[in-house]
Amino acid sequence: xxxxxxxxxxxxxxxxxxxxxxxxxxxxxxxxxxxxxxxxxxxxxxxxxxxxxxxxxxxxxxxxxxxxxxxxxxxxxxxxxxxxxxxxxxxxxxxxxxxxxxxxxxxxxxxxxxxxxxxxxxxxxxxxxxxxxxxxxxxxxxxxxxxxxxxxxxxxxxxxxxxxxxxxxxxxxxxxxxxxxxxxxxxxxxxxxxxxxxxxxxxxxxxxxxxxxxxxxxxxxxxxxxxxxxxxxxxxxxxxxxxxxxxxxxxxxxxxxxxxxxxxxxxxxxxxxxxxxxxxxxxxxxxxxxxxxxxxxxxxxxxxxxxxxxxxxxxxxxxxxxxxxxxxxxxxxxxxxxxxxxxxxxxxxxxxxxxxxxxxxxxx
Amino acid sequence: xxxxxxxxxxxxxxxxxxxxxxxxxxxxxxxxxxxxxxxxxxxxxxxxxxxxxxxxxxxxxxxxxxxxxxxxxxxxxxxxxxxxxxxxxxxxxxxxxxxxxxxxxxxxxxxxxxxxxxxxxxxxxxxxxxxxxxxxxxxxxxxxxxxxxxxxxxxxxxxxxxxxxxxxxxxxxxxxxxxxxxxxxxxxxxxxxxxxxxxxxxxxxxxxxxxxxxxxxxxxxxxxxxxxxxxxxxxxxxxxxxxxxxxxxxxxxxxxxxxxxxxxxxxxxxxxxxxxxxxxxxxxxxxxxxxxxxxxxxxxxxxxxxxxxxxxxxxxxxxxxxxxxxxxxxxxxxxxxxxxxxxxxxxxxxxxxxxxxxxxxxxxxxxxxxxxxxxxxxxxxxxxxxxxxxxxx
Numbered sequence: 001x002x003x004x005x006x007x008x009x010x011x012x013x014x015x016x017x018x019x020x021x022x023x024x025x026x027x028x029x030x031x032x033x034x035x036x037x038x039x040x041x042x043x044x045x046x047x048x049x050x051x052x053x054x055x056x057x058x059x060x061x062x063x064x065x066x067x068x069x070x071x072x073x074x075x076x077x078x079x080x081x082x083x084x085x086x087x088x089x090x091x092x093x094x095x096x097x098x099x100x101x102x103x104x105x106x107x108x109x110x111x112x113x114x115x116x117x118x119x120x121x122x123x124x125x126x127x128x129x130x131x132x133x134x135x136x137x138x139x140x141x142x143x144x145x146x147x148x149x150x151x152x153x154x155x156x157x158x159x160x161x162x163x164x165x166x167x168x169x170x171x172x173x174x175x176x177x178x179x180x181x182x183x184x185x186x187x188x189x190x191x192x193x194x195x196x197x198x199x200x201x202x203x204x205x206x207x208x209x210x211x212x213x214x215x216x217x218x219x220x221x222x223x224x225x226x227x228x229x230x231x232x233x234x235x236x237x238x239x240x241x242x243x244x245x246x247x248x249x250x251x252x253x254x255x256x257x258x259x260x261x262x263x264x265x266x267x268x269x270x271x272x273x274x275x276x277x278x279x280x281x282x283x284x285x286x287x288x289x290x291x292x293x294x295x296x297x298x299x300x301x302x303x304x305x306x307x308x309x310x311x312x313x314x315x316x317x318x319x320x321x322x323x324x325x326x327x328x329x330x331x332x333x334x335x336x337x338x339x340x341x342x343x344x345x346x347x348x349x350x351x352x353x354x355x356x357x358x359x360x361x362x363x364x
Numbered sequence: 365x366x367x368x369x370x371x372x373x374x375x376x377x378x379x380x381x382x383x384x385x386x387x388x389x390x391x392x393x394x395x396x397x398x399x400x401x402x403x404x405x406x407x408x409x410x411x412x413x414x415x416x417x418x419x420x421x422x423x424x425x426x427x428x429x430x431x432x433x434x435x436x437x438x439x440x441x442x443x444x445x446x447x448x449x450x451x452x453x454x455x456x457x458x459x460x461x462x463x464x465x466x467x468x469x470x471x472x473x474x475x476x477x478x479x480x481x482x483x484x485x486x487x488x489x490x491x492x493x494x495x496x497x498x499x500x501x502x503x504x505x506x507x508x509x510x511x512x513x514x515x516x517x518x519x520x521x522x523x524x525x526x527x528x529x530x531x532x533x534x535x536x537x538x539x540x541x542x543x544x545x546x547x548x549x550x551x552x553x554x555x556x557x558x559x560x561x562x563x564x565x566x567x568x569x570x571x572x573x574x575x576x577x578x579x580x581x582x583x584x585x586x587x588x589x590x591x592x593x594x595x596x597x598x599x600x601x602x603x604x605x606x607x608x609x610x611x612x613x614x615x616x617x618x619x620x621x622x623x624x625x626x627x628x629x630x631x632x633x634x635x636x637x638x639x640x641x642x643x644x645x646x647x648x649x650x651x652x653x654x655x656x657x658x659x660x661x662x663x664x665x666x667x668x669x670x671x672x673x674x675x676x677x678x679x680x681x682x683x684x685x686x687x688x689x690x691x692x693x694x695x696x697x698x699x700x701x702x703x704x705x706x707x708x709x710x711x712x713x714x715x716x717x718x719x720x721x722x723x724x725x726x727x728x729x730x731x732x733x734x735x736x737x738x739x740x741x742x743x744x745x746x747x748x749x750x751x752x753x754x755x756x757x
Binding site for chain 2: 039099108111112115116118120122126127128131132133134136137138140141145147148149150152153154155156157159161165168169172176177249250252355
C-alpha cells in the first residue's frame with residue numbers, strides 16, 4: 001500500500017518549520033555552535049547543532065509545559081508543526097490518529113537529571129518527575145495527551161536503526177486500517193550525557209563543518225532536533241508532498257538493492273568515519289545527495305532526510321548537498337536546482353550491526 | 365479489518381519463578397513464590413521493598429543483563445520450535461523485542477563519575493550501545509529480517525508480539541522471534557519507589573489491602589511462523605495469535621484513565637480484528653500490578669466488556685517485569701490454553717468491595733480455546749493480545 005506524506009514538522013539547528021529548513025537548504029547557512037558541558041565536572045565544550053523549541057509557545061501555553069522536558073518539547077513542536085503544515089487543526093478530535101516515535105537515545109537529559117537527583121541528595125530524594133520523564137515513551141505520551149490522540153502509540157529505540165524500523169510500523173498501521181493518520185517522528189536530544197559521550201568517543205571539538213561525502217575522514221558534528229511526518233493512506237490524501245512507496249529494513253544490504261528507475265539516492269552519511277566507506281560502496285554510480293550537514297549527526301537524522309526528499313519531490317527539483325564540495329564517493333552528487341528527471345527518490349541509512357533502512361518515495 | 369491467525373510454534377521464558385517455561389509453569393501451579401529484598405544491589409531506603417530476581421543466572425559481562433535474559437528465552441523458544449540454524453539461514457527472520465531499560469543510556473556509575481569530574485570509563489556506555497535487545501538477538505542468530513526494539517514502557521512486550529504478527533501477515537518476514545526482556549536494577553527500583561507505587565510486602569493484585577507492585581526481571585520469547593513455513597515443516601502450533609489491539613489513554617504520563625477508555629478501545633480492537641465473541645473468551649490474564657489505580661480500572665473494564673470471564677494476575681509469581689511483562693504473560697496465557705488450566709492469582713485473599721470482580725483464588729480447569737492477555741503502561745498505553753489454543757490448523 002502506498003502512504004502519502006501530508007505534512008512535515010521539523011525542528012533543528014536551522015530553525016523550526018519547513019520554510020526555515022528550505023531556506024537553509026537554499027543558502028546552506030547553518031553553522032554549529034559551542035555546546036558547553038558544565039555538568040561534566042571539568043570545563044568542556046563541543047561543537048554541536050542545537051535546536052530551539054521556544055516557538056512551541058505558539059501552540060501550547062507555557063504553563064502547560066512546566067513539567068515537560070526538552071526531549072518531549074522537541075517532539076511536541078515537531079508534531080504541532082506537521083499538523084499545521086498539513087492543514088489539520090490541532091484542536092480537531094484525533095481518535096484515529098496513531099503516534100509513532102523513533103529515538104536512538106531517548107530522553108537522556110531527564111535520565112541524567114533523575115540520576116543526579118539521588119546521586120546528589122541520596123536515594124530517598126529521587127525525583128519522581130524526572131523518573132517519569134525519563135521513560136522512553138514520554139514524548140509519545142505528551143503528544144497523545146496534548147492532541148487528544150487516542151489511537152495506538154509506539155516508540156522505537158534502536159540507535160541508528162530507529163527511524164526506518166519505526167516508519168515500517170507506521171506504514172503497517174495505515175495498511176491494516178488501524179488508524180487513518182499517523183504522526184511519525186524522530187526525536188533526538190543533545191544532553192550533557194550524550195555530549196560527553198560524543199566528546200570521548202569522537203574526540204574532535206574543532207571540526208568547522210561536516211564533509212559527509214568524504215571517506216576516511218571523521219567530520220561528524222552532533223545534532224539534535226525532531227523531524228515529523230503526518231502520514232495517511234494514498235486514497236485519503238489531499239495535496240501533500242509525495243508518496244512513501246516502501247520501507248525496507250534488514251541486515252547485510254546486497255548490491256542491486258536500489259529501485260529502478262531511481263532519480264536520486266539521499267544518503268544518511270553523517271561524517272562518522274566508520275560508516276563513510278559503506279555508504280560510498282553502496283552509492284556507486286548513483287546520483288546522490290546528502291543533507292546531514294544541515295542538522296548534524298544523530299540517530300534520528302534519517303527522518304530529516306525523508307522530510308527533505310519529500311520537499312524535493314513536491315518541488316520537482318533538487319537541493320545542493322551542503323559540505324559536498326569535498327567528495328570522494330564514486331557517485332554523482334546532484335546539483336541544487338536541477339529538475340528531478342523522473343519521480344523516485346530513495347533514502348538510505350546504515351546502522352550498527354550491518355543494519356540498513358531503505359525508504360522509497362515517489363511523486364505519485 | 366479481520367486478521368488471520370498467526371501460529372506460535374515455540375516459546376521460552378526466564379523469570380524469578382523458573383529458568384525455563386516448564387519450570388515456571390510448575391511454580392505457578394504450585395502456588396509458590398519467593399519475593400525478597402534485592403540481592404544484586406543495595407539501596408539506602410529504610411524499607412527493603414521485595415523484588416523478584418532471577419537467581420543463579422550469570423550473564424556474560426560484555427552485554428546488559430537484559431540482553432542475556434532475552435537471549436536465554438530466545439534460545440529456548442527456537443529450540444522449542446525445532447528451528448535449526450541452517451533452516452533459519454534460508455528464510456527471512458524478524459526480531460521484535462519490548463524493553464524499558466534495554467536501550468536506555470543510563471549507568472549510575474558513569475553518571476556519578478561524570479558528575480564529579482572523574483572522566484568515566486567509556487566501556488560502561490559502550491556496553492549499552494552494544495546491547496540493544498532486538499539487535500543483539502538478530503546478531504546472535506544471524507537473522508536478516510526486520511528488527512525492532514519497542515520501548516512502550518510496560519506494554520512493550522505485548523506490542524512486540526502484536527507487531528511480529530503484523531510482519532508475518534504482511535509478508536515482511538517468514539518467521540519472527542517476538543517478546544520482551546528487562547533486568548532489575550537500582551535505577552528502576554529507586555524510580556518506582558519515588559513514584560510511591562511499590563508495595564513493601566509481597567504484592568497483592570486485586571486485593572483490598574494491595575499497596576502497589578513488586579518489581580521483577582524476565583525474558584520471554586515466542587516464535588511466530590507463517591503458514592507457508594509451518595506447512596513446509598509440518599509443524600503443529602502451540603498456540604495462535606488471533607488478535608491484537610492497542611490504544612492510548614491520552615490522559616496522564618503515569619496513571620491510567622479512570623474510565624479505562626484506552627483499555628476498552630484496545631480490547632475492542634483485539635476482539636474485532638480476531639472476530640472473537642466476548643463470550644468465547646475463557647479467561648483473561650490481566651495486567652494486575654497490585655497498584656490501587658491499575659486494578660480498579662482493569663476490573664471496571666473487564667466487568668463491562670467481559671462480564672463473568674475469569675481473570676488472574678501472574679505478577680504475584682514474577683513481579684512486574686516491565687518491558688518483559690506483556691511477553692511473559694502472553695507466553696503464560698498460551699501455555700495455560702495448552703494445559704486447559706489457570707493458576708490461582710496469588711496474593712489475593714480479601715475482596716475489595718470497590719472493585720467490580722475478583723480474580724481466581726485456586727487453580728482452575730476450563731474448556732475454552734481462547735484467552736486474552738492485557739497490558740497497561742506509563743504513557744497511557746494499553747495493549748491486548750488474544751490467543752487461541754494450538755493445533756494443526
